[in-house]
Amino acid sequence: MIRIDIQKNSSSKISSIDFNNLGFGEFFTDHLFQANYEHDDWITPVIKPMDKIAIHPGNSTLHYGQAIFEGLKAYRKANNDIQLFRPEKNIDRFNKSATRLCMPQVPKDLFLSAIKSLVDLERKWVPERKYGSLYIRPFMFANEAFLGVRPAEKYTMIIILSPVGSYYNKPLNVKVERNFTRAVRGGIGSAKAAANYAASLYPMQQAKKQGYDQLIWTDGQNHNNVEELGTANFFAVIDNKLCTPKASDSILEGVTRDSIIQLARHLGIEVDDNGVSVTQMEEAYRTGSLTECFSTGTAAVISSIVSIDFDNFKAEFNTNFPIAGLLKNTLMDIQFGSNKDIFNWTVKV
Ligand SMILES: Cc1ncc(COP(=O)(O)O)c(C=O)c1O
Known part of the structure; x- marks a missing residue:
């Protein structure tokens, strides 16, 4: 030592x-x-x-x-x-x-x-x-x-x-980004490298100028697979199932993402971590089965989304966010020690 x-x-x-x-x-x-x-x-x-x-x-x-x-x-x-x-x-x-x-x-x-x-x-x-x-x-x-x-x-x-x-956590108005790319296959997106943040600044600045709080990054090839939301990981609730982009070399795998996946499964919420596409979300919204979307990260734990601009239409969500709320409160209670640390996640200083 x-x-x-x-x-x-x-x-x-x-x-x-x-x-x-x-x-x-x-x-x-x-x-x-x-x-x-x-x-x-x-x-x-x-x-x-x-x-x-x-x-x-x-x-x-x-x-x-x-x-x-x-x-x-x-x-x-x-x-x-x-x-x-x-x-x-x-x-x-x-x-x-x-x-x-x-x-x-x-x-x-x-x-x-x-x-x-x-x-x-x-x-x-x-x-x-x-x-x-x-x-x-x-x-x-x-x-x-x-x-x-x-x-x-x-x-x-x-x-x-x-x-x-x-973190004051006002629900986010976001857009799907189909032009710019945060990271590509074979690049450095799964590393927490300063360069990734430099690459994201201009598209995020443009999105803010257009009145959005954040943007949903999509893959660099077809701009149809969801990758991340701003500087956080993305989750959608479709048919009461938690869907999230598949870990890859263009996604930063968050510690909060992993914790939310484990916590959700423990609470009996089904999780699909094999990916989620823009087309899938559009269809699910139209049929009423896309009920919540949120992002996860260390800074804000969970940030819920109130609207998504899909280019051709805008999806709006109810603001009671039952699944995001349950997961956020449960996780924060573990982080602050008011909930039993059943996963052995905390380390005393
Ligand atoms: C690009 C990006 N994705 C995802 C995350 C979420 O990671 P974590 O949950 O470890 O904070 C972060 C924040 O650190 C990030 O900067």
């Missing part, structure tokens, strides 16, 4: 934070974790005061985008214990993303102990449930100055923390 050096900040900014108005990702805690990779090894893992990092202008990440990240949360239970939700899933996904981007693996024990030690040091920053939770953002980037196109030999991995508000 690699030892993490802990250098404490002499002062804290916490008294300047209004926990009633946290927003998402606007404030950062007093410390960060950092480890550097060179000569095939992770060296100098340290928790130190939050500060800027200096980057050489020739840093290859700035030119060729070798950058990946993760997103998970720490939750405060009613008895003030702090717990993480399925951190091993994020660690595995991070290392899978690293492989696809020619970046080094981060040893699981170093990764988990970095998250736990950092959250433990910042435990006063974990909001009470009524205010939100503590978002954990691990990321890795190439940290070497050169201009030839090749994988770097030096990397930096950092973890920062941000107290985030309880």
Whole structure:
């Protein structure tokens, strides 16, 4: 086990934070974790005061985008214990993303102990449930100055923390995107790579300009298979069955997606994770069997959809969302420790 050096900040900014108005990702805690990779090894893992990092202008990440990240949360239970939700899933996904981007693996024990030690040091920053939770953002980037196109030999991995508000979850008005593509077969869509987010910004900006909250990504070949919704996974309730796109190399397989699938099956809701197409949804809407659609992700857990623009017609949904509501409440009660953790998903800090 690699030892993490802990250098404490002499002062804290916490008294300047209004926990009633946290927003998402606007404030950062007093410390960060950092480890550097060179000569095939992770060296100098340290928790130190939050500060800027200096980057050489020739840093290859700035030119060729070798950058990946993760997103998970720490939750405060009613008895003030702090717990993480399925951190091993994020660690595995991070290392899978690293492989696809020619970046080094981060040893699981170093990764988990970095998250736990950092959250433990910042435990006063974990909001009470009524205010939100503590978002954990691990990321890795190439940290070497050169201009030839090749994988770097030096990397930096950092973890920062941000107290985030309880996501205000207004139901979404969305459109089916049949022009732009987030990711294609053989691409890097199943990696949590910064480049995927860069590719999604322009289409999402256009959708917002047209008055939509988000867009439904479809496959790059025929634009008929649903892939994701914005930066979250997609679910449709058809004939009381939960249908979701099949995992593939153009879809980021969410930890929330996996948890919702397991939870739904446990609650006796049938799940079909072999895909859902736009044509299937249009037909199901016309016959009245498409009753709910929602997205899943760490930030908002579940966001329900109130309308979908299919180009030729607009589908509108009742706003009571019984299945999404049941799944969301059950999952959040596990995350915040007020429901029994029957799946062994939580990890105490
Ligand atoms: C593109 C994309 N898809 C899906 C998800 C949902 O993943 P998770 O449930 O692990 O947050 C996210 C959010 O992290 C995302 O950015």
